[in-house]
Amino acid sequence: MKGKRRKKLTGPLMLLMLLTLLLPVWIGSPSAHAAEKSGAVYIIPVDKPIEQGLGKFMERGFKQAEEMNAGLIVLDINTPGGRVDTAEALGTLIKDSPIETVAFVRGDAASAGSFLALNADKIVMSPGSMIGAAAMVDSTGKHVDDPKLVAFWKSKMQGAAEISGRDGKIAAGMTDVNIVVEMPEINKTKQKGEIIALSAEEALKVGYADHISNTPEEAAAWLGYSQDDVFKVERTTAENISSFLTNPVVMTVLLFLGIAGVIIELIVPGFGVPGIVGIVCFVLYFSGNYIAGFAGAETWVLFTVGLIMMILEMFIPSFGILGILGSIALVAGVVRAAYDTSDAFVSLGIAFGAALVVIAIISIIFKDRGIWNRFILSDSMSADRGYSSATERKELVGLQGISLTPLRPSGTAMFEGERIDVVTDGDFIPIDTPIIVIKAEGTRIVVQQALPV
Template sequence: MLFRLPLVFFLAAALLLSALTGFLPAEPASAETSSSPPKAAPVVVIPVHQTVENGLQTFLQRALQEAQSMGAYYIVLDVDTLGGRVDSAQEIGQLIKNSPVPTIAYVHGKAISAGSYIALNAGKIAMEPGSSLGAAAVVDGAGNEIESVKVVSYWSGQMKAAAELRGRKTQIAEAMVDKNVGVSMPEIGRTLPKGDILTLTAEEALKVGYAEKVAASLQEVVQFIGGEEHPLVMLKPSLAESFARYVTQPWVSTLLLIIGIAGIAIELFVPGFGLPGIIGVLGFGLYFFGHYIAGFAGFEEIALFIAGILLLLIEVFVSSFGILGFLGAACLISGVVLAAYNTKAAAMNLGIAFVVAVVVVAVVVNIFKHRGVWNRFVLREKLTEEKGYVSSSSRSDLLGRTGKAVTPLRPAGTALFGDERVDVVTVGDFVASGRMVTVTHVEGVRVVVKEVKEP
């Protein structure tokens, strides 16, 4: 009994000590252990080149996700662009801001217009000597500056928000968009007057706080972010993504729609070629393939378009009082428009393509009108003997012969020529049976006679 009491107390003390230590905070790990990423984490370089458009947005979305799945140490956005679509730039900027992996934009050429907005959304900016940043005024498709106060104010606000997010002077970002702002930059001894759009060189950007580093090479950028010991991974657009970037450009999409509409229409109205139909199908196929790879079109839009084509074909051969034709046109238009990133722009492109295709089809049909599909329903040629058309054997051998009417001719009847009975017709006269008649005219099997008057 005395032996068991110390054992009980010992076990109780051990349990109490274990419970108490469970509530005590664990010893914190060293700062180096908790904050230092593994050396296997790569520095991922993503190119942001050429025009900013929907295809670039899709590629960057895929590349940023891939970098995150790699557990990347840093993402370097290799920027060299003259800008492009504002809506695509906004989506790309949002992707960069939401990236859990730190980002740095390396401007090694130009970051102009929408390109400057992309660079400002990165965590840091490094610039190559001789590169430039800014000139973000909004322009239309022809390159003319848009003067709309509403548009300028909106885009200026987006640039200011991107600058403010990274602790940069917002008035400089505003001056890159709005020529009515003007800005004083004592750091570089420069004042931008109203009426001009701001563009910064690499050295100027560094001094005014719009760049953290002037780097002559990518290696210097990697050293600046402390990634020398990390592997360098270059992500590039795949062949399909490069193709999608090209196809989804507005002018290319419009051209493909023109080819598709004109090709199929020519094949329907001027059958027998084969080639226009094949080219038309290829035009539509490339349009949908490019938008599918870019992530804008799905199987639903493609199925909708195919259903529209089938309904229009059925309408050609089965009259539905226009119902099937209307439904087919609605499905076709919906499929094309919904497959695009910007439905409003896609509808406008489709309208332009339709007008141009109508002109092309009209010209081709006029040239090959003798092969038109309407010739299947309208008999345009006269089937005359001069052109070699003979329905049956001609009775021209009876011309001038005299015979006897064996039936009354009122005006048609039967006459006997020798031993042969022949169906004849008069020019309108009544001839009694038994009277003598002579053949005056023969046209095919039609034998015209007149009565022989007795002297």
């Protein structure tokens, strides 16, 4: 009896021991969410304002991931938001991607950043991160009250949330200050005048996050991808340079040096250095915005035409028309090349004001070499240089000279070493003929052939 009882207990005991050994492995496995998946993991940083430059970078990252047959794209998000039109295009890019996508919110997925996250297949947030606060604002940071625009953006946010099976009312509450949203999962109610912004823990409870991880690699592992096959899409040198050149402070400095350099070269010609510096700064300004995707070829055309018109204004009398048209073309080129029109006007205004001060100082210092000397007659027409005044020459009456040209009836004669334009009363007097002044009427000196003595 004892032997049979021992045999009955041995089976369950061994099974219990086996479960005890395997349990820690199952609990500690990073791929508990799903079975291990194949394919490389591509991490694309979304760590700048959402505009065309970031859009081109993300498009390149998605294309690269598709070409390499990646299994997962991780959007490493930490952005304050940006342009709605760019966010809409990028949302479509994420949603329509044939590759599985996950939004890893590292810091803030604010405004348009939350829209990008909602278009991903999964959302993973890091501790201390935030998603939401997606109300539309203008360039000054003021809330947009236009009902049509608010309704458009709210519908986009709601649609992105509901496609992923999330509560669309919460997405609406992230965009519209005029609605009330109940969130019983976190014991909160969004009142009118408020905007929803969720922490990582809150987002997890209301279904706006699927997991909490510390790194993008951990998020990929949670989805079942190996951490040994991870690639991070890096910005190219050109993209980094473009990012630096499109910084508002750098843009202002470039415009200041460009305006000051070109104008100083025009009004104080001969140095060469100011002109070269000015042109280089303008080229850097337009190149940075062109690479970032803000500027098109038309901005280069506007700038070049405007500069040529302003140069021509200094040499061709046009009653200011060329100067005005040139200024309009220059300003249009500079403003159209920038990401934000209001920022461009501010940068241009500061740069132009500072440039005027420097130009005024340089003009005073080098006033003797300025371009204005081209329009001022500085040579004196003195008698010792062979010039005669246009005043009456009564003292010439009775003076004898010799004709230097045939007088038919006008010509030139020499009187005591001075060349004078003369005229006869109608008679023809050949060259090298002695003549005498018989009348001086203003600038009209009348002569006749001198009689032989």
